[in-house]
Amino acid sequence: MRAIQVTETGGPDVLKLAQLPDPEPGAGQLLVKVAAAGVNYIDTYHRSGAYPMPLPFVPGSEGAGTVTAVGPDAGSIAVGDRVAWVAAPGSYAELAVVPAEQAVPVPAAVDTDIAAGCLLQGMTAHYLTVSVHAVQPGETLLVHAAAGGVGLLLTQLATARGARVIGTVSTAAKEKLARQAGAAEIVRYTEIDDLAGEVRRLTGGDGVAAVFDGVGASTFDASLASLRPRGMLALYGAASGPVPPVDPQRLNSAGSVFLTRPKLADYVATRKELRWRAGEVFDAILAGSLRITIGGRYPIADTAQAHRDLQGRHTTGKLLLLPDVR
Numbered sequence: 356m357r358a359i360q361v362t363e364t365g366g367p368d369v370l371k372l373a374q375l376p377d378p379e380p381g382a383g384q385l386l387v388k389v390a391a392a393g394v395n396y397i398d399t400y401h402r403s404g405a406y407p408m409p410l411p412f413v414p415g416s417e418g419a420g421t422v423t424a425v426g427p428d429a430g431s432i433a434v435g436d437r438v439a440w441v442a443a444p445g446s447y448a449e450l451a452v453v454p455a456e457q458a459v460p461v462p463a464a465v466d467t468d469i470a471a472g473c474l475l476q477g478m479t480a481h482y483l484t485v486s487v488h489a490v491q492p493g494e495t496l497l498v499h500a501a502a503g504g505v506g507l508l509l510t511q512l513a514t515a516r517g518a519r520v521i522g523t524v525s526t527a528a529k530e531k532l533a534r535q536a537g538a539a540e541i542v543r544y545t546e547i548d549d550l551a552g553e554v555r556r557l558t559g560g561d562g563v564a565a566v567f568d569g570v571g572a573s574t575f576d577a578s579l580a581s582l583r584p585r586g587m588l589a590l591y592g593a594a595s596g597p598v599p600p601v602d603p604q605r606l607n608s609a610g611s612v613f614l615t616r617p618k619l620a621d622y623v624a625t626r627k628e629l630r631w632r633a634g635e636v637f638d639a640i641l642a643g644s645l646r647i648t649i650g651g652r653y654p655i656a657d658t659a660q661a662h663r664d665l666q667g668r669h670t671t672g673k674l675l676l677l678p679d680v681r
Protein backbone atom coordinates (compact mmCIF):
# COMPACT_ATOMS: atom_id res chain seq x y z
CA MET A 356 0.00 0.00 0.00
CA ARG A 357 0.98 3.65 -0.36
CA ALA A 358 1.46 5.37 2.97
CA ILE A 359 3.26 8.30 4.51
CA GLN A 360 6.18 7.16 6.62
CA VAL A 361 8.35 9.08 9.08
CA THR A 362 11.80 7.54 9.54
CA GLU A 363 13.32 10.57 11.31
CA THR A 364 11.54 13.39 13.13
CA GLY A 365 11.72 16.96 11.87
CA GLY A 366 9.97 19.45 9.61
CA PRO A 367 7.26 18.64 7.04
CA ASP A 368 9.85 17.19 4.61
CA VAL A 369 10.25 14.09 6.79
CA LEU A 370 6.75 13.05 5.66
CA LYS A 371 7.73 10.65 2.82
CA LEU A 372 5.47 8.70 0.53
CA ALA A 373 6.43 5.01 0.82
CA GLN A 374 5.31 1.64 -0.49
CA LEU A 375 4.67 -0.56 2.57
CA PRO A 376 3.30 -4.11 3.00
CA ASP A 377 -0.49 -4.27 3.34
CA PRO A 378 -1.33 -4.61 7.05
CA GLU A 379 -3.54 -7.44 8.33
CA PRO A 380 -6.17 -7.13 11.05
CA GLY A 381 -5.48 -9.01 14.28
CA ALA A 382 -7.93 -9.95 17.03
CA GLY A 383 -10.44 -7.18 17.68
CA GLN A 384 -9.29 -5.22 14.63
CA LEU A 385 -10.70 -4.10 11.28
CA LEU A 386 -8.84 -3.49 8.04
CA VAL A 387 -10.20 -0.39 6.34
CA LYS A 388 -9.64 1.07 2.87
CA VAL A 389 -9.12 4.70 3.82
CA ALA A 390 -11.24 7.11 1.75
CA ALA A 391 -9.88 10.16 3.57
CA ALA A 392 -7.61 10.75 6.54
CA GLY A 393 -7.96 13.78 8.80
CA VAL A 394 -4.98 16.07 9.36
CA ASN A 395 -4.71 17.25 12.96
CA TYR A 396 -2.34 19.49 14.84
CA ILE A 397 -1.21 16.59 17.00
CA ASP A 398 0.14 14.92 13.84
CA THR A 399 2.64 17.80 13.56
CA TYR A 400 3.79 17.16 17.15
CA HIS A 401 4.34 13.45 16.33
CA ARG A 402 6.19 14.39 13.12
CA SER A 403 8.47 16.92 14.85
CA GLY A 404 9.21 14.68 17.83
CA ALA A 405 7.52 17.05 20.32
CA TYR A 406 5.38 14.03 21.25
CA PRO A 407 7.86 11.13 20.82
CA MET A 408 6.84 8.13 18.69
CA PRO A 409 8.79 4.92 18.03
CA LEU A 410 10.47 5.19 14.58
CA PRO A 411 9.62 4.48 11.84
CA PHE A 412 5.90 5.22 11.97
CA VAL A 413 2.97 6.05 9.73
CA PRO A 414 1.37 9.24 11.10
CA GLY A 415 -2.30 10.15 11.42
CA SER A 416 -4.98 8.83 13.73
CA GLU A 417 -8.24 9.94 12.10
CA GLY A 418 -10.12 8.87 9.01
CA ALA A 419 -13.05 7.13 7.41
CA GLY A 420 -13.45 4.39 4.84
CA THR A 421 -14.85 0.99 4.03
CA VAL A 422 -14.08 -2.20 5.96
CA THR A 423 -12.30 -4.76 3.74
CA ALA A 424 -11.44 -7.44 6.34
CA VAL A 425 -12.40 -8.25 9.91
CA GLY A 426 -10.13 -9.94 12.46
CA PRO A 427 -11.33 -12.48 15.04
CA ASP A 428 -13.51 -11.21 17.89
CA ALA A 429 -14.07 -7.83 16.26
CA GLY A 430 -17.78 -7.55 17.06
CA SER A 431 -20.64 -6.75 14.74
CA ILE A 432 -19.00 -4.50 12.14
CA ALA A 433 -18.80 -6.33 8.79
CA VAL A 434 -16.92 -6.15 5.50
CA GLY A 435 -18.44 -3.38 3.36
CA ASP A 436 -19.50 -1.20 6.32
CA ARG A 437 -18.40 2.43 6.35
CA VAL A 438 -16.65 3.46 9.55
CA ALA A 439 -14.88 6.51 10.95
CA TRP A 440 -12.31 6.74 13.75
CA VAL A 441 -10.14 9.17 15.69
CA ALA A 442 -7.67 6.82 17.39
CA ALA A 443 -6.11 4.45 14.84
CA PRO A 444 -2.37 5.16 14.51
CA GLY A 445 -1.20 4.92 10.90
CA SER A 446 -4.17 6.58 9.19
CA TYR A 447 -2.09 8.48 6.56
CA ALA A 448 -2.28 5.38 4.31
CA GLU A 449 -4.38 3.54 1.75
CA LEU A 450 -5.16 0.87 4.35
CA ALA A 451 -5.47 1.28 8.11
CA VAL A 452 -5.90 -1.21 10.92
CA VAL A 453 -8.61 0.17 13.19
CA PRO A 454 -9.40 -1.29 16.62
CA ALA A 455 -13.08 -2.31 16.39
CA GLU A 456 -13.62 -0.59 19.77
CA GLN A 457 -12.56 2.68 18.14
CA ALA A 458 -14.64 2.34 14.95
CA VAL A 459 -17.83 4.35 14.67
CA PRO A 460 -20.38 3.33 12.00
CA VAL A 461 -21.05 6.19 9.58
CA PRO A 462 -24.75 7.07 9.17
CA ALA A 463 -26.01 6.44 5.60
CA ALA A 464 -26.77 10.13 5.02
CA VAL A 465 -23.27 11.34 5.96
CA ASP A 466 -20.65 11.51 3.17
CA THR A 467 -17.47 9.56 3.86
CA ASP A 468 -15.22 12.63 3.59
CA ILE A 469 -17.38 14.56 6.05
CA ALA A 470 -17.22 11.55 8.38
CA ALA A 471 -13.42 11.54 8.04
CA GLY A 472 -13.26 15.22 8.90
CA CYS A 473 -15.88 15.71 11.58
CA LEU A 474 -15.12 13.42 14.49
CA LEU A 475 -11.83 14.44 16.07
CA GLN A 476 -12.44 18.17 15.99
CA GLY A 477 -16.23 17.74 16.37
CA MET A 478 -16.00 15.58 19.49
CA THR A 479 -13.38 17.99 20.86
CA ALA A 480 -15.75 20.93 20.39
CA HIS A 481 -18.48 18.78 21.92
CA TYR A 482 -16.63 17.82 25.09
CA LEU A 483 -15.39 21.38 25.55
CA THR A 484 -18.87 22.94 25.31
CA VAL A 485 -20.82 20.15 27.01
CA SER A 486 -18.50 18.55 29.56
CA VAL A 487 -15.61 20.92 30.34
CA HIS A 488 -17.80 24.02 30.44
CA ALA A 489 -21.51 23.35 29.97
CA VAL A 490 -22.34 26.41 27.87
CA GLN A 491 -25.35 28.38 29.13
CA PRO A 492 -27.73 30.56 27.10
CA GLY A 493 -26.88 34.26 27.34
CA GLU A 494 -23.30 33.94 28.52
CA THR A 495 -20.35 35.31 26.58
CA LEU A 496 -17.39 33.10 25.61
CA LEU A 497 -14.01 33.67 23.98
CA VAL A 498 -12.98 31.25 21.20
CA HIS A 499 -9.43 31.62 19.89
CA ALA A 500 -8.57 30.77 16.27
CA ALA A 501 -12.30 30.80 15.59
CA ALA A 502 -11.86 29.99 11.88
CA GLY A 503 -9.68 26.96 12.56
CA GLY A 504 -10.77 23.35 12.52
CA VAL A 505 -11.86 23.15 16.16
CA GLY A 506 -12.64 26.88 16.32
CA LEU A 507 -15.38 26.85 13.67
CA LEU A 508 -17.07 23.92 15.39
CA LEU A 509 -16.76 25.42 18.88
CA THR A 510 -18.30 28.63 17.59
CA GLN A 511 -21.25 26.79 16.04
CA LEU A 512 -21.90 24.53 19.05
CA ALA A 513 -21.62 27.37 21.56
CA THR A 514 -23.94 29.68 19.62
CA ALA A 515 -26.41 26.80 19.13
CA ARG A 516 -26.55 26.59 22.94
CA GLY A 517 -27.44 30.29 23.10
CA ALA A 518 -24.07 31.80 23.98
CA ARG A 519 -22.54 34.94 22.51
CA VAL A 520 -19.13 34.15 21.02
CA ILE A 521 -16.21 36.53 20.75
CA GLY A 522 -13.84 34.96 18.24
CA THR A 523 -10.20 35.75 17.54
CA VAL A 524 -8.74 35.39 14.02
CA SER A 525 -5.75 36.72 12.07
CA THR A 526 -7.22 37.70 8.67
CA ALA A 527 -10.30 39.20 7.01
CA ALA A 528 -11.07 35.91 5.23
CA LYS A 529 -10.98 34.07 8.57
CA GLU A 530 -13.16 36.78 10.13
CA LYS A 531 -15.82 36.19 7.47
CA LEU A 532 -15.86 32.42 8.11
CA ALA A 533 -16.01 32.82 11.89
CA ARG A 534 -18.92 35.25 11.59
CA GLN A 535 -20.73 32.79 9.30
CA ALA A 536 -20.25 30.17 12.03
CA GLY A 537 -22.06 32.48 14.45
CA ALA A 538 -19.41 34.61 16.15
CA ALA A 539 -21.08 37.85 17.29
CA GLU A 540 -17.81 39.72 17.75
CA ILE A 541 -14.42 39.25 16.13
CA VAL A 542 -11.09 40.48 17.43
CA ARG A 543 -8.09 40.47 15.07
CA TYR A 544 -5.68 39.46 17.79
CA THR A 545 -2.64 39.93 15.58
CA GLU A 546 -3.44 43.62 15.19
CA ILE A 547 -3.98 44.73 18.79
CA ASP A 548 -1.79 44.94 21.87
CA ASP A 549 -4.40 44.56 24.60
CA LEU A 550 -6.57 41.55 23.77
CA ALA A 551 -7.93 41.20 27.32
CA GLY A 552 -8.77 44.91 27.38
CA GLU A 553 -10.74 44.50 24.17
CA VAL A 554 -12.61 41.50 25.61
CA ARG A 555 -13.40 43.56 28.74
CA ARG A 556 -14.69 46.35 26.53
CA LEU A 557 -16.92 43.92 24.60
CA THR A 558 -18.32 42.52 27.85
CA GLY A 559 -18.98 45.82 29.63
CA GLY A 560 -16.05 45.12 31.94
CA ASP A 561 -17.38 41.75 33.11
CA GLY A 562 -15.11 39.30 31.28
CA VAL A 563 -16.19 36.03 29.72
CA ALA A 564 -17.59 32.88 31.36
CA ALA A 565 -15.11 30.64 29.55
CA VAL A 566 -12.18 30.85 27.18
CA PHE A 567 -11.48 28.04 24.70
CA ASP A 568 -7.79 28.38 23.93
CA GLY A 569 -6.05 26.04 21.48
CA VAL A 570 -3.40 28.63 20.61
CA GLY A 571 -1.44 28.46 23.88
CA ALA A 572 1.77 30.44 24.40
CA SER A 573 0.79 33.64 22.61
CA THR A 574 -2.75 33.90 24.03
CA PHE A 575 -2.55 32.38 27.51
CA ASP A 576 -1.99 35.56 29.52
CA ALA A 577 -4.78 37.41 27.72
CA SER A 578 -7.06 34.39 28.11
CA LEU A 579 -6.56 34.38 31.87
CA ALA A 580 -7.11 38.14 32.05
CA SER A 581 -10.33 37.89 29.99
CA LEU A 582 -12.24 35.68 32.43
CA ARG A 583 -15.01 36.78 34.75
CA PRO A 584 -14.67 35.64 38.39
CA ARG A 585 -15.01 31.83 38.65
CA GLY A 586 -14.65 31.52 34.87
CA MET A 587 -13.14 28.53 33.07
CA LEU A 588 -9.98 28.57 30.96
CA ALA A 589 -9.97 25.46 28.79
CA LEU A 590 -6.43 25.35 27.41
CA TYR A 591 -6.89 22.58 24.89
CA GLY A 592 -3.92 23.13 22.57
CA ALA A 593 -0.70 24.92 21.79
CA ALA A 594 -0.69 25.94 18.12
CA SER A 595 1.66 28.84 18.94
CA GLY A 596 3.78 26.79 21.36
CA PRO A 597 3.44 25.37 24.87
CA VAL A 598 2.52 27.58 27.84
CA PRO A 599 5.31 27.92 30.44
CA PRO A 600 4.67 26.69 34.00
CA VAL A 601 1.89 28.61 35.77
CA ASP A 602 1.81 29.68 39.42
CA PRO A 603 -1.57 28.56 40.86
CA GLN A 604 -1.78 31.88 42.69
CA ARG A 605 -2.50 33.49 39.31
CA LEU A 606 -5.84 31.65 39.26
CA ASN A 607 -6.68 33.24 42.59
CA SER A 608 -5.70 36.75 41.46
CA ALA A 609 -7.71 36.34 38.24
CA GLY A 610 -10.88 35.81 40.30
CA SER A 611 -10.89 32.22 41.60
CA VAL A 612 -10.87 31.00 38.02
CA PHE A 613 -10.43 27.43 36.78
CA LEU A 614 -7.70 26.16 34.45
CA THR A 615 -7.86 22.78 32.72
CA ARG A 616 -5.60 21.23 30.07
CA PRO A 617 -7.91 18.56 28.63
CA LYS A 618 -7.49 15.99 25.85
CA LEU A 619 -10.08 14.15 23.78
CA ALA A 620 -8.99 10.65 24.81
CA ASP A 621 -10.11 11.34 28.39
CA TYR A 622 -13.53 12.50 27.17
CA VAL A 623 -14.17 9.45 24.98
CA ALA A 624 -12.88 7.16 27.68
CA THR A 625 -15.34 4.32 27.08
CA ARG A 626 -17.00 2.93 23.94
CA LYS A 627 -20.32 4.21 25.31
CA GLU A 628 -18.96 7.76 25.61
CA LEU A 629 -17.34 7.56 22.15
CA ARG A 630 -20.62 6.43 20.55
CA TRP A 631 -22.58 9.12 22.43
CA ARG A 632 -20.30 12.01 21.43
CA ALA A 633 -19.90 10.78 17.84
CA GLY A 634 -23.68 10.31 17.63
CA GLU A 635 -24.28 13.88 18.79
CA VAL A 636 -21.81 15.20 16.19
CA PHE A 637 -23.42 13.19 13.37
CA ASP A 638 -26.93 14.19 14.56
CA ALA A 639 -25.98 17.87 14.53
CA ILE A 640 -24.58 17.54 11.01
CA LEU A 641 -27.71 15.77 9.80
CA ALA A 642 -29.94 18.36 11.50
CA GLY A 643 -28.02 21.12 9.72
CA SER A 644 -26.91 22.78 12.97
CA LEU A 645 -23.24 21.82 12.51
CA ARG A 646 -21.53 22.58 9.21
CA ILE A 647 -18.18 20.91 8.50
CA THR A 648 -15.92 23.17 6.44
CA ILE A 649 -13.35 21.19 4.50
CA GLY A 650 -10.64 23.81 4.09
CA GLY A 651 -8.32 21.67 1.97
CA ARG A 652 -8.12 18.28 0.27
CA TYR A 653 -4.62 17.01 -0.51
CA PRO A 654 -3.43 13.96 -2.46
CA ILE A 655 -1.50 11.87 0.06
CA ALA A 656 1.73 12.66 -1.83
CA ASP A 657 1.24 16.30 -0.77
CA THR A 658 1.02 15.58 2.97
CA ALA A 659 4.09 17.73 3.70
CA GLN A 660 2.32 20.70 2.08
CA ALA A 661 -0.76 20.08 4.24
CA HIS A 662 1.42 20.28 7.36
CA ARG A 663 3.16 23.41 6.08
CA ASP A 664 -0.19 25.08 5.41
CA LEU A 665 -1.62 24.12 8.82
CA GLN A 666 1.39 25.30 10.78
CA GLY A 667 1.76 28.39 8.60
CA ARG A 668 -1.73 29.63 9.59
CA HIS A 669 -2.84 29.42 5.95
CA THR A 670 -5.81 27.11 6.51
CA THR A 671 -9.40 27.23 7.74
CA GLY A 672 -11.63 24.37 8.83
CA LYS A 673 -10.59 20.76 8.28
CA LEU A 674 -7.79 19.38 6.12
CA LEU A 675 -8.13 15.94 4.51
CA LEU A 676 -5.63 13.60 2.84
CA LEU A 677 -6.92 11.50 -0.05
CA PRO A 678 -4.97 8.24 -0.43
CA ASP A 679 -6.63 7.37 -3.77
CA VAL A 680 -5.81 10.65 -5.51
CA ARG A 681 -2.52 10.61 -7.43
Ligand SMILES: NC(=O)c1ccc[n+]([C@@H]2O[C@H](COP(=O)([O-])OP(=O)(O)OC[C@H]3O[C@@H](n4cnc5c(N)ncnc54)[C@H](OP(=O)(O)O)[C@@H]3O)[C@@H](O)[C@H]2O)c1
Pocket residue numbers: 394395396397475476479500501502503504505506523524525526529569570573591592593594595596617618619620665666667668669670671672
Ligand atom coordinates in the same frame (compact mmCIF):
# COMPACT_ATOMS: atom_id res chain seq x y z
N1 LIG B 1 -6.96 18.75 23.55
C1 LIG B 1 -7.70 18.20 22.60
O1 LIG B 1 -8.53 17.33 22.86
C2 LIG B 1 -7.49 18.67 21.19
C3 LIG B 1 -8.18 18.05 20.13
C4 LIG B 1 -8.04 18.58 18.85
C5 LIG B 1 -7.21 19.68 18.63
N2 LIG B 1 -6.54 20.20 19.70
C6 LIG B 1 -5.70 21.40 19.54
O2 LIG B 1 -6.51 22.42 19.02
C7 LIG B 1 -5.71 23.37 18.34
C8 LIG B 1 -6.34 23.65 17.00
O3 LIG B 1 -6.25 22.48 16.20
P1 LIG B 1 -6.81 22.47 14.71
O4 LIG B 1 -6.39 21.20 14.10
O5 LIG B 1 -8.25 22.82 14.74
O6 LIG B 1 -5.95 23.64 14.05
P2 LIG B 1 -6.45 25.02 13.48
O7 LIG B 1 -7.15 25.78 14.55
O8 LIG B 1 -7.17 24.78 12.20
O9 LIG B 1 -5.08 25.71 13.14
C9 LIG B 1 -4.39 26.43 14.12
C10 LIG B 1 -4.79 27.92 14.12
O10 LIG B 1 -4.23 28.50 15.28
C11 LIG B 1 -4.01 29.86 15.02
N3 LIG B 1 -2.66 30.24 15.44
C12 LIG B 1 -2.38 31.26 16.29
N4 LIG B 1 -1.06 31.37 16.45
C13 LIG B 1 -0.48 30.41 15.69
C14 LIG B 1 0.88 30.06 15.45
N5 LIG B 1 1.91 30.73 16.01
N6 LIG B 1 1.14 29.02 14.61
C15 LIG B 1 0.13 28.34 14.06
N7 LIG B 1 -1.18 28.65 14.25
C16 LIG B 1 -1.48 29.68 15.07
C17 LIG B 1 -4.18 30.09 13.51
O11 LIG B 1 -5.41 30.76 13.30
P3 LIG B 1 -5.35 32.37 13.09
O12 LIG B 1 -4.53 32.55 11.82
O13 LIG B 1 -6.74 32.82 12.94
O14 LIG B 1 -4.64 32.91 14.29
C18 LIG B 1 -4.22 28.69 12.94
O15 LIG B 1 -4.99 28.61 11.77
C19 LIG B 1 -4.31 22.76 18.27
O16 LIG B 1 -3.54 23.33 19.30
C20 LIG B 1 -4.55 21.30 18.57
O17 LIG B 1 -3.44 20.66 19.13
C21 LIG B 1 -6.67 19.72 20.95
